[in-house]
Amino acid sequence: MAAAKKPLSSAPLRILTAVPICDGHDSAVSTINLELARHGLEVIYLGYHCPVSTIVRAAIQEDVHVVGLSSYNGGHIVFFKEVVDRLRALGAGDIPVFGGGGGTITKADERVMQRQGTDRIFHAGTPLNDIMALIQREYGRVLKPNAKLRGDRALARAITLAEQGSGHRGSRATAKRRGSGFVVGVAGPGGAGKSTLIDELTSRFLRKSPAGRIAILANDPSHPDTGGAILGDRVSMIYAQDDRVFFRSLATRGGLTGISAATPAAIEILKHSGEFDLILVESVGIGQESDPFGLFSKKRRLVDAMLFVLAPHYGGRLQLQKIGLLNGADLVVLNKCDHTMAHTARAEITARLEANGKGQRLFGTVAAKHHDPGVNTLYDALAQLGSLEVSP
Amino acid sequence: MSSLGKIADSVDAYNAHVAAEVARARTDQKFAAELRERWAKIHETVDWTVSPTGTPLPRLALPPTDDPGAIAEYLLGQGVPGEFPYANAAYREMYLDRESGSGGGPATTGEEPMRLFAGLGLAEDTNARFHYLGKHQKSLRLSTAFDGPTLYGLDSDHEGVLGKVGEGGVAIDTVEDMVRLFAGFDLTRKDASVSMTMNAPAPIILAMFIAAAQRRFGHDCVPNLRGTIQADMLKEVQAQNEVIFPIDASLRFLCDMIEWCVPHMPRWYPVSISGYHIAEAGATPVQQAAFTLSNGFTYVELLRARGADVNHIGPRLSFFLDCGLDVEYLVLGRVCRRLWAIGMRDVFGANAKAQVLKLHSQTSGRSLVAAEFQNNLTRTAVELMLAYLNYTNSCHSNSADEPFTTPTAKYATLASHGQSIIMEESGVFKHMMNMFGGAPGLLILEKQVEKSILEVFREMDTLGGVLAAQEQRYQRSKIQEAGHNYEKQIYSGARPIIGLNKYKSDEPMPSVPLARTSPKKQRLQVERLQAFKKKHAKQAPDALHRLENVARGKGNVFAELVNTVEVCSLGQITACLTNVVGKFRPMV
Numbered sequence: 001m002a003a004a005k006k007p008l009s010s011a012p013l014r015i016l017t018a019v020p021i022c023d024g025h026d027s028a029v030s031t032i033n034l035e036l037a038r039h040g041l042e043v044i045y046l047g048y049h050c051p052v053s054t055i056v057r058a059a060i061q062e063d064v065h066v067v068g069l070s071s072y073n074g075g076h077i078v079f080f081k082e083v084v085d086r087l088r089a090l091g092a093g094d095i096p097v098f099g100g101g102g103g104t105i106t107k108a109d110e111r112v113m114q115r116q117g118t119d120r121i122f123h124a125g126t127p128l129n130d131i132m133a134l135i136q137r138e139y140g141r142v143l144k145p146n147a148k149l150r151g152d153r154a155l156a157r158a159i160t161l162a163e164q165g166s167g168h169r170g171s172r173a174t175a176k177r178r179g180s181g182f183v184v185g186v187a188g189p190g191g192a193g194k195s196t197l198i199d200e201l202t203s204r205f206l207r208k209s210p211a212g213r214i215a216i217l218a219n220d221p222s223h224p225d226t227g228g229a230i231l232g233d234r235v236s237m238i239y240a241q242d243d244r245v246f247f248r249s250l251a252t253r254g255g256l257t258g259i260s261a262a263t264p265a266a267i268e269i270l271k272h273s274g275e276f277d278l279i280l281v282e283s284v285g286i287g288q289e290s291d292p293f294g295l296f297s298k299k300r301r302l303v304d305a306m307l308f309v310l311a312p313h314y315g316g317r318l319q320l321q322k323i324g325l326l327n328g329a330d331l332v333v334l335n336k337c338d339h340t341m342a343h344t345a346r347a348e349i350t351a352r353l354e355a356n357g358k359g360q361r362l363f364g365t366v367a368a369k370h371h372d373p374g375v376n377t378l379y380d381a382l383a384q385l386g387s388l389e390v391s392p
Numbered sequence: 393m394s395s396l397g398k399i400a401d402s403v404d405a406y407n408a409h410v411a412a413e414v415a416r417a418r419t420d421q422k423f424a425a426e427l428r429e430r431w432a433k434i435h436e437t438v439d440w441t442v443s444p445t446g447t448p449l450p451r452l453a454l455p456p457t458d459d460p461g462a463i464a465e466y467l468l469g470q471g472v473p474g475e476f477p478y479a480n481a482a483y484r485e486m487y488l489d490r491e492s493g494s495g496g497g498p499a500t501t502g503e504e505p506m507r508l509f510a511g512l513g514l515a516e517d518t519n520a521r522f523h524y525l526g527k528h529q530k531s532l533r534l535s536t537a538f539d540g541p542t543l544y545g546l547d548s549d550h551e552g553v554l555g556k557v558g559e560g561g562v563a564i565d566t567v568e569d570m571v572r573l574f575a576g577f578d579l580t581r582k583d584a585s586v587s588m589t590m591n592a593p594a595p596i597i598l599a600m601f602i603a604a605a606q607r608r609f610g611h612d613c614v615p616n617l618r619g620t621i622q623a624d625m626l627k628e629v630q631a632q633n634e635v636i637f638p639i640d641a642s643l644r645f646l647c648d649m650i651e652w653c654v655p656h657m658p659r660w661y662p663v664s665i666s667g668y669h670i671a672e673a674g675a676t677p678v679q680q681a682a683f684t685l686s687n688g689f690t691y692v693e694l695l696r697a698r699g700a701d702v703n704h705i706g707p708r709l710s711f712f713l714d715c716g717l718d719v720e721y722l723v724l725g726r727v728c729r730r731l732w733a734i735g736m737r738d739v740f741g742a743n744a745k746a747q748v749l750k751l752h753s754q755t756s757g758r759s760l761v762a763a764e765f766q767n768n769l770t771r772t773a774v775e776l777m778l779a780y781l782n783y784t785n786s787c788h789s790n791s792a793d794e795p796f797t798t799p800t801a802k803y804a805t806l807a808s809h810g811q812s813i814i815m816e817e818s819g820v821f822k823h824m825m826n827m828f829g830g831a832p833g834l835l836i837l838e839k840q841v842e843k844s845i846l847e848v849f850r851e852m853d854t855l856g857g858v859l860a861a862q863e864q865r866y867q868r869s870k871i872q873e874a875g876h877n878y879e880k881q882i883y884s885g886a887r888p889i890i891g892l893n894k895y896k897s898d899e900p901m902p903s904v905p906l907a908r909t910s911p912k913k914q915r916l917q918v919e920r921l922q923a924f925k926k927k928h929a930k931q932a933p934d935a936l937h938r939l940e941n942v943a944r945g946k947g948n949v950f951a952e953l954v955n956t957v958e959v960c961s962l963g964q965i966t967a968c969l970t971n972v973v974g975k976f977r978p979m980v
C-alpha cells in the first residue's frame with residue numbers, strides 16, 4: 001500500500017476532525033488523528049461533543065481541505081446534513097465532508113448521506129492505510145486565491161496563501177467598525193497555560209467589548225520527521241468558540257523560531273482587515289533563548305505588547321535568570337497559582353523583575369478556575385495597555 | 393509520596409508477609425499445627441452436593457494438600473472465597489445453586505448476576521424492553537442506558553440535538569419521563585435492582601429517580617431502593633468524555649450525592665468505579681486495572697478529606713470492569729479484588745466489609761466486529777466464561793449486533809440466554825465453588841499482572857498521584873497510545889480477528905435490523921418536555937434560585953436537587969449549575 005504518498009499540493013493537507021454533539025466516542029478519531037499526523041497531514045482536532053456551528057466556523061477559519069467527522073451515537077444522517085448545509089450557507093460548500101462511525105453508519109445510510117452532500121463514509125473494517133492513502137489521493141487539492149471569498153473565509157484563505165509562501169494579501173475586509181488591532185504576543189514554556197489563559201482573556205473581551213472582534217493565532221510545532229501536526233490549541237477553547245472570535249491554528253512547518261514563518265504575514269492580514277480590536281498570538285512552548293516575537297530586534301518586532309506566562313515549576317532561581325524573555329515582557333503572568341510551589345515562585349519572579357528595573361508587573365492567575373479574579377486583573381491591565389473598551 | 397506509592401508498597405509488604413508465613417509454616421511446628429487445625433475446620437464447613445448425573449461434590453473446592461506451607465500460601469495469598477485478600481471471590485458461594493446445598497454452610501448470596509443494559513427511544517419504549525427482558529430473568533434487574541443528550545445534561549429541545557434523541561439509549565428530560573421509564577415495576581421489591589449508566593448529570597438523574605419512586609411508592613420508599621448509579625467522573629475525564637462541569641465541581645457534586653446516599657439509601661451504590669470505558673477506549677487490561685483501582689482509591693481519599701469514615705463509604709463503592717479476549721482477562725477481577733483489599737486494609741485502615749471489591753463486568757464491545765458479525769455470539773460467550781471465572785458479582789453480555797445498533801430484541805435475547813446457558817444450563821458454576829482458582833497458569837498470570845499494575849501505580853505516584861497525572865494527560869495519552877496500537881495490530885494482521893483479517897469469506901455485509909428512533913417520536917419527546925416546562929413555568933425560577941444558592945455556598949447540592957427535579961428539567965438544571973461553576977474545558 002502506498003502509505004506516505006506525497007499530497008498533491010506541496011503545502012501539507014489540512015484536515016479538521018471532530019466528533020458530533022452529545023457524542024464522546026473519540027477513540028477512533030484519536031487513532032485517525034495520529035495516523036494522519038504520521039502521514040504528514042496537519043490535523044485541527046476539535047474534540048468530542050461538538051456542535052455544528054463550532055465545526056463549520058472552524059472549517060472556515062482554518063481553511064481546511066476537508067472535514068472528517070467520527071459519529072457513533074446515532075443521528076448521523078441529520079448531523080452530517082446540518083454540517084454540509086451550514087457550510088453551503090456560509091459560502092464554504094466547496095469544503096468536502098466525510099466521516100466514519102464503525103458499523104453504526106450503514107451502507108444504506110451512506111447512500112442517503114451522499115445524496116445530501118456528504119462525500120463518503122469509511123465503514124467498519126477499512127484498513128487504516130487504505131484510509132490514509134485515499135485521503136491523500138482525493139483531498140489534496142491546491143488552495144488558490146479566490147476573489148469571491150468573503151469575510152472570515154477571505155481572511156482564512158489569505159493566511160493559507162501566506163503559509164504557502166505566496167505573498168497574496170487579503171482584500172480589505174468589509175468590517176463595519178474599525179478595530180484598533182492591538183497585537184499581543186503570548187509566550188511561555190510548554191504547558192504553562194498559555195491557551196487556557198488566552199481563552200479566559202477572550203471571555204473577558206467578549207463580555208466587556210460587546211461589539212468588537214478578537215483574533216487568535218495559535219502556533220503549534222510540526223513533527224520534525226513527518227511534517228504532520230496535531231494542532232491542539234483550538235480544542236481547549238470554551239469561550240473562543242464564538243463568531244466574534246477568529247481563531248487560526250498555525251503549524252511551524254519546520255521553522256524553529258517558536259512561530260510559523262507565516263505568522264508575521266498573518267498578523268498583517270488580520271490588522272489590515274480592520275476587523276479586530278485585539279489580536280493574540282500564541283507561540284509554541286519555548287525555552288530560555290527564543291524570541292518568537294522579535295522583542296529584542298528593532299526591525300522584526302511583531303507585537304505591540306508581550307505577555308509571558310510561567311507556571312510555578314520552572315526549575316529554580318537559576319533557571320529563572322536564564323529566561324531572556326522575562327526582560328522584554330510587558331506583562332508577566334505566574335499561572336497555576338493553585339499549586340503549592342506558587343508562593344515561592346511568586347517571590348522569586350518578583351525579585352527577578354525588580355532586578356530588571358523596568359517596572360514590569362507580575363500577575364498571579366489560576367486560568368483553570370472559573371471567573372478567576374487574577375485573570376480579571378490581568379485583563380484590565382491588558383485592556384489598558386491596548387486602550388480597549390472596559391465597559392462592565 | 394501520594395497514596396499510590398504507599399499502596400504499591402503495602403502490596404509488596406503483604407506479599408513479603410505471605411512468603412515469610414509460608415516459610416514459617418514449613419519450619420515452625422506449632423504454626424504448622426495451627427494451620428492444619430484451621431484447614432480441618434474449613435473442610436468441616438464444606439457441604440456436599442450431588443450433580444444431576446449422580447457425582448457427589450463438595451460445594452467448595454479446596455486445594456488437595458496437607459502441607460502447611462501450601463495451606464498458608466492459599467489462605468493468606470488467595471484467601472478462601474469471601475475471605476481476605478478475596479482473590480477467589482467476594483463471597484463464599486457466589487453462583488452456587490441454593491437448592492442443592494445440604495444446609496449448614498454459609499448461604500449463597502442468592503444473587504442473580506445477570507444485568508442487561510438497555511435503553512432506546514422514549515421512556516415507554518425502554519420500559520417495554522425492560523418488561524420483555526424481565527421475562528427471561530429470575531429477578532428484577534433493570535439496567536438503563538441513556539441517550540446522548542441526557543448523558544450530556546441537555547434537554548431534548550436543545551439546539552442541534554434532535555437527531556440524537558432516543559438514539560443509543562433512552563431520552564429522559566424530566567421526572568415524568570422517569571415515572572414512565574419504570575412503570576409497572578415494583579422498585580421496592582427485595583430482589584429488585586436498578587442500575588443507571590449516568591455520569592456528569594448523575595446527581596440530577598438520581599434525584600429524578602428518587603422523586604419518581606416517591607410519586608409511586610410514597611415518601612418513605614427511599615431506603616428500600618436498590619441499585620447503582622455509575623457517576624464515576626474520573627474515568628469520564630480519562631476515557632468516556634462525558635464531563636459537563638469543571639473537574640472540582642464535578643467531584644463536589646459526586647461527593648455530595650455519595651454523602652447523601654450513605655445514610656438515606658442503605659441499599660444503593662452511589663458510584664460504580666469503572667474500567668470498562670477505559671478499556672473500550674483502548675487501554676490494555678493492566679492499564680484498565682491500574683487506572684480503575686487508582687481512581688477508586690482517589691475517591692476514598694476525597695471522601696475522607698471531607699470527613700467520611702472509610703468503613704461507611706467502603707461498602708458503598710462498586711466496581712465495573714471490561715472483560716475481553718486478551719489472556720490477562722483470565723485473572724483481572726481476581727487481581728483487582730486482592731489489590732483493593734490490601735490497599736483498603738493496610739493503607740486506609742478499612743474493616744472487612746469495606747475491603748471487598750464488588751464487581752460488575754461487561755463483555756467487550758470493542759472485540760465485537762461488523763464483519764461476519766454472528767461470530768460475536770462466540771466471542772461474547774468466551775468473555776462471559778472469563779468474567780464468571782473471575783467470580784464477577786454481576787454481568788452484562790453484549791449482543792451480537794453490537795457494532796451496528798443498540799441491541800434489537802432478538803440479539804438482546806440471545807445475549808441474555810448466553811448467560812443463562814452458562815449459569816443455569818451448564819454445570820460449571822452451579823455445584824462447586826472455585827473450580828479453577830490456584831491453577832498454575834492463573835497463579836503466574838496473577839503475579840505478572842499484579843506486578844505490572846504496581847508499576848503503573850508507581851509511575852503515577854512520581855507524577856504526583858491520580859489527579860496530578862490526569863492534569864498532565866497521563867491516563868488519556870496512555871489509553872490513546874494503546875488504542876492506536878490495538879487498531880494497528882488489527883490492520884497489520886498481528887491480532888487475528890476471525891472474519892475480519894483472517895479466514896474471511898466474501899459474503900457482503902448483511903443488513904442488520906436497526907433500533908432507531910423515528911423523528912415523530914423525537915418530536916413527541918420535545919412536546920412532552922415543553923408541556924412540562926409550561927406547567928412548571930411559575931415554580932421553576934424559584935426552585936433554580938434555591939439550587940443556585942446551595943451551589944454557591946457549601947451546602948449539599950444533592951439534597952436540594954431532590955426538590956428541584958419536581959419542577960425543573962434536566963437541561964434547566966444543568967444550565968443553572970453551569971452558570972455557577974462554569975464549564976469543563978475539554979481534555980483530548
Ligand code: B12
Binds near residue numbers: 069125589793797
Ligand atoms: C468503544 C466504544 C465505546 C467506548 C468509547 C470510548 C471512547 N473514548 O471512544 C465507551 C465504552 C466509553 C462507549 C460508551 C458509549 N457507547 Co459505545 N461503543 C464503542 C464500540 C464498542 C466501538 C467503537 C470504536 O471506537 N471502534 C474502534 C474504531 C477504530 O473502529 P470502527 O468503529 O470500526 O471505525 C472504523 C471506521 O469507521 C473508521 N472511522 C471511524 N471514524 C472515523 C472518522 C474519520 C474522519 C475517518 C477518516 C475514519 C473513521 O475508522 C475505523 C477503522 O476502519 C461500539 C460498538 C462497536 N463494536 O463498534 C459502541 C457503540 C458505538 N456505542 C454505543 C453507545 C450507545 C454508547 C453509549 C451511548 C452507551 C450509553 N448509553 O451510555 C455510550 C456513550 C459514550 C459517549 N460519551 O458518547 C452504540 C451506538 C448505538 C447506535 N448508534 O445506535 C454502539 C454501536 C454499541 C451498541 N450497539 O450499543 N462506547
Ligand SMILES: Nc1nc2c(ncn2[C@@H]2O[C@H](COP(=O)(O)OP(=O)(O)OP(=O)(O)O)[C@@H](O)[C@H]2O)c(=O)[nH]1
Binds near residue numbers: 194196285336
Ligand atoms: N492547576 C492548574 N492547571 C492549569 C491552570 N491553567 C492551565 N492549567 C492546565 O495546564 C495544562 C496546560 O494548559 P494549556 O493552556 O494547554 O498550556 P499551554 O501553555 O497552552 O501549552 P502548550 O500550548 O502545549 O505549550 C492544561 O491541562 C490546563 O488545564 C491553572 O491555573 N491551574
Ligand SMILES: [Mg+2]
Binds near residue numbers: 194195196233282
Ligand atoms: Mg497552547
